[in-house]
Amino acid sequence: MKLNVKAFGFAFGIMWGFGVFFGTWYLIFLEGYSSEVTLLGHIYLGHTLTPLGSIIGLLWGLCDGGIAGLVLAWLYNKFV
Numbered sequence: 001m002k003l004n005v006k007a008f009g010f011a012f013g014i015m016w017g018f019g020v021f022f023g024t025w026y027l028i029f030l031e032g033y034s035s036e037v038t039l040l041g042h043i044y045l046g047h048t049l050t051p052l053g054s055i056i057g058l059l060w061g062l063c064d065g066g067i068a069g070l071v072l073a074w075l076y077n078k079f080v
Contacts, residue, residue, distance in 0.1 A: 004073070005074050008069050008070070008073035009070035010066060012069025012072070012073075013061070013068075016062070016064060017057075017059070019061065020058060021054050021058040024053060024057050028049050034048065034050075036048070045060075046060075
C-alpha cells in the first residue's frame with residue numbers, strides 16, 4: 001500500500017505545527033512569558049515563549065513538518 005505523499009506531508013505538517021503551538025502555550029502557562037531564546041528558538045527563527053512566538057512556531061512547524069512528512073512518505077513509497 002502506497003501513501004499519498006501530499007496528503008501525508010500536509011497532515012504531518014499540521015500535527016507538527018500544532019504540537020509546537022500547544023507546546024509553547026503549555027510552557028507559557030507553566031513558566032509565564034519570556035522573550036529569552038529557547039532551544040526551539042534556535043531552530044525556528046523568531047520563536048519565543050510569547051503568544052506571537054507561538055504563532056511563529058506554528059508557521060515554522062507547518063513548513064518543517066510538511067517537508068519532513070513529504071520526505072518520509074516518499075521514502076516509504078520507495079521502500080514498499
